[in-house]
Structure formats: C-alpha cells, structure tokens
Amino acid sequence: MCCTRVTLKLTIYLDPEPESRVEGGGQAVPTSAREHGDLSRLRSSSLEIREKEIREKGSEILREQLDAAKRELKLKDKECERLSQVRNQLEQELEELTASLFEEAHKMVREANVKQAAAEKQLKEAQGKIDVLQAEVTALKTLVLTSTPSSPNRQLHPQLQPSGTRGAYKHVGGHIRNKSASGAFPSSTGKPEPSSVSVQPAAKEDREMDSVLYAEFLMWREHPSLDRSSAFLSRIYREDIGPCLSFTRSEASISLAVENNSLTIEPVAMSALPMVKASAIECGGPKKCALSGVSRLCRHRIKLGDKGSYYYISPSSRARITAVCNFFTYIRYIQQGLVRHDAEQMFWEVMRLRREMTVAKLGFYLTDQG
Numbered sequence: 001m002c003c004t005r006v007t008l009k010l011t012i013y014l015d016p017e018p019e020s021r022v023e024g025g026g027q028a029v030p031t032s033a034r035e036h037g038d039l040s041r042l043r044s045s046s047l048e049i050r051e052k053e054i055r056e057k058g059s060e061i062l063r064e065q066l067d068a069a070k071r072e073l074k075l076k077d078k079e080c081e082r083l084s085q086v087r088n089q090l091e092q093e094l095e096e097l098t099a100s101l102f103e104e105a106h107k108m109v110r111e112a113n114v115k116q117a118a119a120e121k122q123l124k125e126a127q128g129k130i131d132v133l134q135a136e137v138t139a140l141k142t143l144v145l146t147s148t149p150s151s152p153n154r155q156l157h158p159q160l161q162p163s164g165t166r167g168a169y170k171h172v173g174g175h176i177r178n179k180s181a182s183g184a185f186p187s188s189t190g191k192p193e194p195s196s197v198s199v200q201p202a203a204k205e206d207r208e209m210d211s212v213l214y215a216e217f218l219m220w221r222e223h224p225s226l227d228r229s230s231a232f233l234s235r236i237y238r239e240d241i242g243p244c245l246s247f248t249r250s251e252a253s254i255s256l257a258v259e260n261n262s263l264t265i266e267p268v269a270m271s272a273l274p275m276v277k278a279s280a281i282e283c284g285g286p287k288k289c290a291l292s293g294v295s296r297l298c299r300h301r302i303k304l305g306d307k308g309s310y311y312y313i314s315p316s317s318r319a320r321i322t323a324v325c326n327f328f329t330y331i332r333y334i335q336q337g338l339v340r341h342d343a344e345q346m347f348w349e350v351m352r353l354r355r356e357m358t359v360a361k362l363g364f365y366l367t368d369q370g
Contacts, residue, residue: 209344253304
C-alpha cells in the first residue's frame with residue numbers, strides 16, 4: 001500500500017493590530033481573536049477536505065493494485081491448474097508405459113520359455129533320430145563289410161536266401177520288396193516253374209578279370225556317381241540294365257523310378273484283391289502281368305514314386321526289377337563310401353550283380369517254397 005503525503009501550506013495574513021468589535025451585550029470583542037477563530041475553522045475544514053481527497057485517491061490506487069493483484073493471481077491459478085493437468089497426464093502416461101513395458105517383458109519371457117521348450121524338444125527328437133540313423137548306418141556298414149564276392153551276405157542280398165527264410169518285408173537301398181502271403185508261384189499251365197538257379201559258390205568258380213571292364217571300373221571309382229556318361233555305367237546301362245528293364249508293355253518311368261530310388265514293390269494278399277482304394281489305378285491284374293502282358297499269377301505289384309498307379313507283376317518281372325535294384329543299391333554304397341573292400345573285390349561284386357541281371361533277363365529266378 002502506498003501512502004500519499006500531502007503538504008499543505010497555508011498563508012495567513014494577520015492584521016498587525018487587530019481591531020475590536022462590539023458584539024451583543026455592549027461589550028467589545030477584539031477583531032484579531034475573532035479572525036483567528038475563523039482562520040482555525042477554515043484551516044481545519046481545508047485539512048479535512050484534503051485528507052478526504054487523499055484517502056479517496058489512496059483507496060482508488062489500492063483498489064487498482066488489488067484488482068491487478070487479483071488478475072495476476074487468477075493467471076497464476078490458471079497456470080498452476082494447467083501445470084497440474086500436465087503433471088497428471090505425464091504421471092498417467094508414465095504408469096501406462098510402465099505397465100506396458102512390464103507386460104511386454106512378461107510376454108517376451110513367456111515366448112522365450114515356449115521357444116526354449118520347443119527347441120529342447122526338437123533337440124531331443126533330433127538326437128533320437130541321429131542315434132537311430134547312426135545305428136542304421138552301423139548296421140548297413142556291417143552288412144556291406146561282411147559281404148564279399150566269395151561269401152555274399154544273405155541279409156544284404158535276400159534273393160540268395162533259402163526259401164521260407166526271407167522276411168515279409170525287405171528294404172534295400174530304398175527299394176521295398178515284399179514276400180507274398182502264400183507259397184510258390186504256380187504257372188497258369190499247371191507246370192512247375194524252376195524253383196532256383198543253380199549257382200556254384202563264387203570261390204569255386206574259375207574266373208578271369210577283363211582288363212577293359214576293370215579299367216572302366218577303376219576310372220569310375222575315382223569319382224563315383226550315377227551319371228550315365230561314364231564308360232563304366234554307360235556299358236552297364238547298354239548291356240544289362242536296359243535289356244533287363246525292357247518289357248513288352250514297359251513304361252520309361254520304370255527305369256527312371258529304379259534309378260531315382262523311388263520304386264516300391266509290395267505283396268498282394270489274394271484275400272485282399274477285391275479291396276482296392278478308389279484313388280488307386282491298377283494296371284494288369286492278379287492273373288496278368290502289366291509289364292510283360294503274360295497271363296501269370298501275380299502276387300506282387302509295384303508303385304512308381306508318388307503316382308497313384310499300381311502295376312501287377314509276375315515273378316519273372318519282379319526278379320528282373322529286383323536284380324537292377326540290387327545293382328543300384330551296391331553302387332550307391334560305393335558312392336557313399338560305405339564299402340571298405342579293395343577295388344578288386346568291389347569289381348567282382350559288381351560283376352556278380354551284372355550276372356544276376358543277365359540271369360533274370362533270361363527268365364531264371366528264385367521262388368519261395370514256404
């Protein structure tokens with residue numbers, strides 16, 4: 001509050017010699033005393049007026065200052081309210097962000113735990129598969145290493161096993177061959193077929209190595225592959241595989257399926273012959289070979305890769321396909337490094353397999369007598 005001081009200067013002119021005046025009662029009153037009283041009253045009145053003006057001006061100034069202070073206070077209140085709203089909004093956003101971060105962190109932890117559990121499960125499954133594959137490879141190596149030209153392993157070459165000792169399902173190198181549910185394969189004319197091929201043990205045979213064939217095999221063995229361009233495989237395709245898989249009603253896809261390891265041979269139970277899937281297309285029939293066209297009792301059928309067609313095959317056709325599958329199985333073993341024999345032993349085993357293809361092409365095959 002500001003106080004305004006007002007200085008009043010009064011100039012009073014007094015008579016040097018006051019005159020006396022006669023008032024009622026006949027007594028004379030000095031003139032100077034009367035004027036002095038009037039002057040005092042005048043001075044008091046003037047002071048009161050000035051003080052009143054000063055108070056009014058002071059009150060007006062104070063009101064203006066109060067109004068200004070009120071306006072400023074209102075502005076401060078608005079600013080405080082705005083800042084308070086901003087603070088509340090920031091606090092709310094911070095809480096939401098914190099909650100969102102915690103939720104995201106928990107979600108990430110849960111996902112990580114799930115992925116870790118799945119990875120551990122897959123690892124265990126993979127380890128189990130690896131163990132199984134290692135066991136299978138070890139078994140295959142054992143079979144291959146124990147098979148020699150002089151003493152072939154009968155499990156590796158099921159066509160050499162005695163009748164009735166072969167399993168119902170044999171799988172060699174991806175080609176699946178199955179034993180028939182019944183016994184021998186009688187011919188349609190009622191005459192018995194040759195039950196076996198008279199083969200002397202390889203150790204008692206006289207043999208002489210062909211230098212040209214051996215040289216071609218050695219060249220192929222340096223970089224083994226299934227490419228027909230090599231002299232070794234080109235000769236075998238021309239002299240053995242081609243004639244062995246050349247049927248009267250053959251399809252080119254049969255040779256390709258054997259080469260790609262995608263041909264399946266399965267037995268046909270005679271009691272289940274009428275039951276055929278609607279999606280399957282069967283060629284030939286139980287009494288007619290789909291490859292040779294000969295009317296023979298067919299207890300096996302083949303399937304080429306993923307095709308839905310089945311082909312009934314006679315025992316002779318089955319023996320020819322099986323002989324070619326055995327050859328491809330052995331050269332794949334060589335290509336994969338599973339055969340630990342020397343070059344000469346490998347060569348004679350290849351020659352034995354070539355002889356099997358030739359014998360099968362000529363119509364000789366082993367039959368089950370179980």
